[in-house]
Amino acid sequence: MTAVWQVALITFKEGIKNRVIFGIFIIALLLFAATTVVITLFMRDIVKVAVDLSLSTVSFAGLLTLLFIGVNLFGKDLDKRTIYMVISRPVSRSQYLIGKFSGIVLLTFVVVAFLGILSAAPVILSKRFYYYPEARFDWWIFFIAIVYIFIKLVIVSSVITLFASFTSNSFIALVLSLVVYFIAQSTESVRFLIASQVERIEVSPILSYMVDIAYYVFPNMSAFDLKMQAAHGLKIGPDYFIWTILYAIFYIIATLAIGTLAFRRREFP
């Protein structure tokens, strides 16, 4: 455990000291500020808009952190051979990979926690100045939605770790991770659209089958998007908690297991 924790710690320190993170924080702060301005343009549902935009900002900033710092933390190690410093110690390749993943998760946690607290500001402002008695809002659901953004980002971290374990450079890992993220965001909607046939679109069985495969292979990110529930103050049942968290744990473990297997025989010439 010492080796994993030490790798996680230097990964976290290297990530948190990276100047890019300040840029991401500034973007997030500007978006929060913009939210407080934008909500004044709405006549109704101001709290809902504030909640939606605030949570989107946290999610977007977390994703930027992963794509620009997380991928780079792996990339530099492999491209510039910083990994020699780690692997030449009593640290196995599996410990390195898990440690690196844990460090990125720690970094994501700090970013989401910090921005999650700040994201409450536009919501508080909207409630204080533009409150409508019929608006349903629950801070607890808002908090759960932030936790779910974090879980979604941990899944993205595991996907980045998987790609970093076998790709030859960080750019490929970045592109593949982005592709997976966008597919994962939309598979549920596409599958629903095909199944419901609301638009009466003719879909070939092969396409339908491929969408089904994509739905099971790629992580279902929309399951972790609770913006709507938070904006409307909708209650989330215990079944939903249990199944989504079990799903996330299973997906993360499976992704890391495949990554570890691929990385175990990787050479660093």
Add this chain to the structure above:
Amino acid sequence: MAIITFHGVTKVYKTGFRKKKVALKDFSLDIHEGEVFGFLGPNGAGKSTAIKILLNLIFPTAGKAEIMGRSVENKEVRRMVGYLPENPYFYDYLNPVELLIFAGKTSGMDSFKIKEKTEMLLNTVSLWNERKRPIRSYSKGMVQRVGLALALIHDPKVVILDEPMTGLDPIGRRQVIDLILKLKSEGRTIFFSSHILEDIERVCDRIGILVNGNLVRVIDIKSEQFTTSLENIFIEEVEKAGEVQQ
């Protein structure tokens, strides 16, 4: 007693579709306890490949390598090994103290010992006053010296240095030579590669000349009588192997 052993190690790299490059050919060598062994060879001779196999960074295609009688694939072996890579690159935003804490902790040292050794080593490599600066602000020579401190933090019995003089000014080179001589006096086994023949001649007990992945000659500096300089011997061996066209 052999501390480092290569048993018929062959390493073949895939360089493209159906293209292969043999970096080491049936390479066998024993390096004994307390010995300073210098590895000489032209660029691409296979020196770094042999060193990387010892650190388990790459795997041999055939044969095996051992340190203190244990396979290099066993990660616990590396608790006794200190390694300085060629042109080392470390985490940009960390400072040398943070790197040394990482190196010490992963090698099983306690915090007190790490603190003590960090101060001692950073003073030895003249970086104590610069210890709070991030590595990204360091010169190439300073990075090389951080690498040396990292290789020695855990008092390794075996020290493996890949081109340790690269990027160092004459004072830095002198510091490294003095450090190797100090490690030698402490009874540590040192295996290093260098292009600087003068340095190799000064500190080594034995020298191995590697050409095109073949160990063509091992010279015992103490017992062999030379009629010519090491430089001439080296060029002669390389020519013999067909590396240099006259």
